[in-house]
Amino acid sequence: MSGKEYRTITDVKGPLVFLNKTEPVSFGEIVQLRLSDGSMKNGQVLDTSDDQVIVQVFEGTASIDRQTGVKFLGDVFKLPVSKGLIGRILDGAGRPRDGGPEIVADEMADIIGAAINPYSRQSPKSFIQTGISAIDACTSLVRGQKLPIFSASGLPHNDIALQIARQAKLVDSDDDFVVVFCAMGITAEEYNFFVHDLERTGALENAALFVNLADDPAVERLITPRLALTAAEYLAFEHDYHVLVIYTDMTNYCESLRQIGAAREEVPGRRGYPGYMYTDLAMLYERAGLVKGKKGSITQFPILTMPGDDITHPIPDLSGYITEGQIVISRELHQKGIYPPINVLPSLSRLMNAGIGPGKTREDHKSVSDQLYAAYAQGRELRGLVAIVGEDALNERDLQMLKFSDIFEDQFLRQGRDEDRPIQEGTLDLAWDLLSNIDTKFLVRLEQKWIDKYHPTDKKEE
């Protein structure tokens, strides 16, 4: 470790500082920069050799000159962690932002986070009821899952995330969730919206916030989620909490990643994003889950806005390749005035099968959910056809599917911002009610035994 201050900066490029130096500096080491006006900046070593060190400066390189003093702190980035994080608001680099005291560390935790040994994981399988029918019935969430919200600008993803944070509960235990909220480059207005809602419901006392806003340094965003996840891991695996991590907006995070790549003159991957973006994102998203021998869990809700509403854009695309499904918000449904405007067709929860069924939600859940999908998908497809040939050209089956798709949007998807529907009586029974608008012979996804047991036939005969 060297406490020496170097004044050997040769180049400054974008967020990067290049310097020559005399003693060995380790890869990933934390760097402190002292500017001529006495102000301080922080950075991290991205590349190191006997001749040259490249430092990424979190606060941006404005005002850095050749006289700037550079000190290598001899350690990688660590966050002071303790239970005292709960109820606190920190900035994007982990410093108090709420006027409160510094966090008294029980432990200094490396923010990069080691990979969980796949052999040491436990399969997530406890159903989390969000009270939102579209999610509970069709893309059921389980504890320890990473399920992003794919949205786009101007859509109510924040309301949905908050509604989930408010209503989320386990059906098979009384354990509560602690929320770790991580803001990356969102506007002050969005941030206030979150904070007010968390205050309103008293959840703020049970939350830890890491906040980097739109006017905060862009490069800092690369560490903010790592801080949040480090806090989450500590709370979950040292103190048995069930942690719900909400981070928004992943798109801003990826933009910062692209900026660093460009400054390093790396060969870019698709649309200018670094080729290693998949791995980089995985290092965040994979920090969800449950591990053997620990009671706590980390469930992640990353929010990202799809540039140009395009789901094939690298940010949603690479996310989708890592997460365990996605909840897709639809502009079309939003414009129809439906809240929550969740398009269940491209949405998916891969861990759903493990979390639903007898003893968890209900025995018919899988069947019902398959049938809802199938009928709604067919109905929606027929809308296009009807626009051309009119309803007359449809046979009985198609007509019923078409009608169902409207009912489904209007009665199943649509619900109040504070409406908390229980899975059985609220969501699944409603689904049967709505499905009874279709002749049973067309309900090919429903197993006969569930039809016998749950189909509200009497209702149809009225």
Place this chain on the structure above:
Amino acid sequence: MSEENGVIYRISGPVVTAIGIAPRMYEVVRVGNEGLMGEVIELHGDQSVIQVYEETSGISPGEPVVRTGRTLSVQLGPGLLTQIYDGIQRPLPKLEETMGVFITRGVDADGLDLEKKWEFNPAIKAGDEISAGQIIGIVQETETIEHRVMVPPGKSGVVKSVESGSFNITETVCKLEDGTEIAMMQEWPVRHPRPFIQKYAPDVPLMTGQRILDFLFPLAKGGTAGIPGPFGSGKTVTQQQLAKWSDAQIVVYIGCGERGNEMTEVLDEFPHLIDPNTNTPLMNRTVMIANTSNMPVAAREASVYTGVTIAEYFRDMGYNVALMADSTSRWAEAMREISSRLEEMPGEEGYPAYLSSRLAEFYERAGRVQTLAGDDGSVSVIGAVSPPGGDISEPVSQGTLRIVKVFWGLDAGLARQRHFPAINWLNSYSLYPQALDKWYRDNIASDFPEVRTEISTLLQVEAELQEIVQLVGSDALPIDQQLTLEVARMIREYFLQQNAFHDVDTYSDLKLQYDMARAILSFQEEAKKAIAGGAQLEDVVNVPARTDLMRGRFEKGYNDKIGDLVSEMGKQISATMGAN
């Protein structure tokens, strides 16, 4: 200057440059004070470029780099089965013991348990002349799999003595006249294919129990298949279905740069799932490699080679091995990342220029061979591909499709409709049917190929009719074409769709698949007759017995009932003629 020991000059992520050391290409070296494992991937001037298999943060220039003289190898012998490894064959349970639940670094672990004793039963005797690849003894490794201990490649001679009884895998079990000692364990460098006598053309299907695969787009034992598809379309589920139900004797499953939870799922499930071919837990025949997306990329790059080498080793014992790699795109990305750190000239989309040759070399390690021992063994390779945005015009998909003989194209649209497996029947293909048809005729039904052709023709015709329906609606079509649409719908909903998560539907044997296909054709025949006899299409389609036939596939014992269900359907359809 000591050529054995050098120092670190530069560190850039997983790539470390050393000076003062003169290793061979692909030699394993120890890097830094913690002795992290690395592999030399480039030499230029006095610099040796090393990819490091563990996280490099906190390491400084000036720290030591030490040669080992070995190339990256795996340990082969009893104890591979049921094991789960990282990309460089470190057993994950061992890592958990030493590191806890998070993978830190700097820990070495043997791929095999060197202490454990196995019961060795010799298959040779003193005086025998033996050569490389020959089986010298048997160890019952798991309940179902006997491990055939072989003479390591490169060794041969006359047996001086051979042991019998309980030994660990490094103890000598056989001595040759020239003093050579042979133990149960051998090592093999992962980047080199293991030797065999010759390759044969595959002519036996790898049966997977998945209807669309076995019936329409079959893979042969020793063949290669690619499964490209966008996220969430079913690559992993399909791979896991193959790992569960295919009639390979050994399965090597490589989770390459994918999710941790998916490996846990396999670990949780396989010990409880019963192999329909042997009636013992599937775990007994499985070796897993798990180098998940958040584990070091260099080890991800190696994971595919580690896996295929283990597969070849079992092949050499005369087994049919199936290897799944999920996902080869993540492997290619690891190559890309390392190549870019080396500042190599990038090819298409930043991938190294050698991408396609690496892909080809990998799939070339599949095949049905005559082993050195003269037996018949095979490695079938099934690679998932994850094209960005689902667009298969990208380099990894294209590089794969040029080589593999079977293409199972997953389709986002089908997945969205929850038509699973979401394999697009119109653009998928298999080049094996011709080679396999004789086998089908001999073993399943003499008209098997003809039935398959009829089914796939119906699906083609449907696609054409759908274009018309999109314009005018289905009611505008003549009655026979409407019937064709109904038959095709039946193929899709009853035959092609198969729920991997349903206890019964998850697996159909080939005979049942054939019976189901025949049931559809028999519906078509009966319906045609009835309609010609004045029945309404609507009535024909809606006979309850057809629904029973279709729903029946979810019930146990369907194989025995399907015949009766079909005749009942026939009766009811005939009866619709009199209804008007």
